[in-house]
Amino acid sequence: MPDAHAQNFIESWVLRILRVPPRPEPPDGSPDSMKTFRAGENYYSWCLLIWALSNVFILGVLIALHFLMIRALRRAPDWVHVLRDIVEVAAWIGFAASVIITFTAQRLNYALRWYMVTDRSLRIRSGIFELQELTMTFSNIQEIRVTAGPLQNLMKLADVEVQSAGGSADSHGSASGHTGRFAGVSNANEIRDLIVDRLRQYRDSGLGESHVAAPSGPGPEIEAARAVLAEVRALGAQV
Amino acid sequence: MTPTPIPDHIAAVERPCPALLKYYIFKAVVTNIAAPVTMLVLYFRYHTMRYRFDTEGIHMKWGVIMRHEIMLNYSRIQDIQLRSNFVERLLGLARIEIQTASSTAGSEMILEGLTDHTAMRDFLYSRMRGARHAHETAAPVSDSLAGILTEIAGELRAIRQRLEQRNA
Numbered sequence: 029m030p031d032a033h034a035q036n037f038i039e040s041w042v043l044r045i046l047r048v049p050p051r052p053e054p055p056d057g058s059p060d061s062m063k064t065f066r067a068g069e070n071y072y073s074w075c076l077l078i079w080a081l082s083n084v085f086i087l088g089v090l091i092a093l094h095f096l097m098i099r100a101l102r103r104a105p106d107w108v109h110v111l112r113d114i115v116e117v118a119a120w121i122g123f124a125a126s127v128i129i130t131f132t133a134q135r136l137n138y139a140l141r142w143y144m145v146t147d148r149s150l151r152i153r154s155g156i157f158e159l160q161e162l163t164m165t166f167s168n169i170q171e172i173r174v175t176a177g178p179l180q181n182l183m184k185l186a187d188v189e190v191q192s193a194g195g196s197a198d199s200h201g202s203a204s205g206h207t208g209r210f211a212g213v214s215n216a217n218e219i220r221d222l223i224v225d226r227l228r229q230y231r232d233s234g235l236g237e238s239h240v241a242a243p244s245g246p247g248p249e250i251e252a253a254r255a256v257l258a259e260v261r262a263l264g265a266q267v
Numbered sequence: 268m269t270p271t272p273i274p275d276h277i278a279a280v281e282r283p284c285p286a287l288l289k290y291y292i293f294k295a296v297v298t299n300i301a302a303p304v305t306m307l308v309l310y311f312r313y314h315t316m317r318y319r320f321d322t323e324g325i326h327m328k329w330g331v332i333m334r335h336e337i338m339l340n341y342s343r344i345q346d347i348q349l350r351s352n353f354v355e356r357l358l359g360l361a362r363i364e365i366q367t368a369s370s371t372a373g374s375e376m377i378l379e380g381l382t383d384h385t386a387m388r389d390f391l392y393s394r395m396r397g398a399r400h401a402h403e404t405a406a407p408v409s410d411s412l413a414g415i416l417t418e419i420a421g422e423l424r425a426i427r428q429r430l431e432q433r434n435a
Contacts, residue, residue, distance in 0.1 A: 046356070053385070149392070159356070160350050163346060163348075167396050168344075206366055249413045252413045252414075
C-alpha cells in the first residue's frame with residue numbers, strides 16, 4: 029500500500045471512534061483477477077482545493093455579514109449589540125470547528141476509498157460518516173463514462189462512472205444508486221480498458237438482446253449430426 | 268433446473284432485529300417538532316415489517332394504514348449498496364439498498380435491521396445475474412447432445428461395417 033494512504037495516530041483514533049470498518053472484503057470472483065484501485069495522489073490536493081475554496085467563500089459571507097450587521101444595527105439599543113456579539117462569536121467558533129473537522133474529513137475521505145474489480149463484478153467503498161459499499165456485476169453494467177473537468181485535467185485526475193439500468197438520474201447522472209463512481213483516479217484509461225475488457229466476456233450484458241444471433245462456426249452438435257448423416261448415407265448405399 | 272435452496276441463516280430472517288427500533292427512536296428525535304408523528308409511523312413500520320426469502324426472490328411488507336408489499340426477483344437485481352451512518356454502526360446496523368432496472372431515483376427495496384448484513388449482502392450477490400459465469404450451468408447440456416450424436420454415429424458405423432463384411 030502506498031504511503032499516501034497510511035494513517036497517523038489521530039486518524040486511526042477517529043476511525044475507531046466512528047466505528048469505520050477496515051478495508052472491504054473483495055467480491056466473489058476468481059482471486060487472480062482481483063484488482064484494487066485507489067484514488068490518485070492528486071485527489072487529496074483536489075479535495076483540499078475544493079475544501080479551501082468553499083471555506084474561503086463561507087469566510088467571505090461571514091465577514092460581509094459582520095459589516096452589514098454593524099451598519100444595520102447602528103442605532104439599536106445596547107442589549108441588541110450584546111446579543112449580536114454573542115451570535116457572532118458563536119458563528120466564528122462554529123466556523124473554526126467546522127474548518128478543523130472538515131479538514132480531517134478530507135484526508136480520510138481520500139484515504140478510505142477502495143475500487144475493487146474482479147472478473148465478474150466490482151465493489152466500490154467510500155465515505156466516513158455515511159459509509160457506502162456498492163456491488164455491481166459486469167452483466168448489469170449499461171455504460172461507462174469517463175469525465176474530467178479542466179482543473180481535474182490539470183491535476184491528471186478523472187472520474188470513471190459505471191451505470192446499471194434504470195434510475196431517473198439528474199442531468200449529471202449522479203443518482204444515488206445505479207451509479208458506481210471511481211472518483212479521482214489517476215489511471216482512468218487503464219480502469220476503463222479493464223472494465224471494457226471484462227464486459228466483453230459478457231455478450232449478454234445489460235438489457236440488450238440476450239441471445240447471440242448465430243454461432244460463428246459449427247458447434248460440436250452440428251459436427252456430430254453431420255457424422256451421423258454421413259454414416260446413414262453410407263449405410264443406405266450398402267442395403 | 269431445480270433452484271438451489273436458501274441457506275438456513277438467510278431463510279431464518281423474518282423480522283428486523285430490536286436494534287432497529289432504537290435507531291428509529293433516534294431518527295424520530297432528530298426530526299424535533301415532528302417527533303411524535305414520525306415515532307408513531309416508524310413504530311408501526313418496525314412492528315409490521317416482515318421479510319421472506321425464498322428460492323425465487325425477496326418478499327417484504329410493512330404498514331398498517333398504508334400497506335406496502337414488495338416482491339423482487341434475485342435475478343433482477345442490478346446493484347446492491349451497503350450503507351451505514353455513524354449511529355447505525357454504533358448499534359451494529361446497516362441498510363442494504365437494492366436497485367432493479369425500474370425508473371425510481373431511490374432504491375426499490377431497503378432491507379433494514381439485519382443482524383448479519385454482510386452475510387445477507389454476499390447471499391444476494393451470489394444470486395444476482397452475472398455473479399456466476401453462464402457456461403458453468405450451460406456446458407453439460409451441449410456436451411451431452413454432441414456426445415449422444417457421436418455415439419449414434421459410432422453405432423451406425425458398426426452396423427455398416429458388419430453389412431459390408433456380409434456382402435463381401
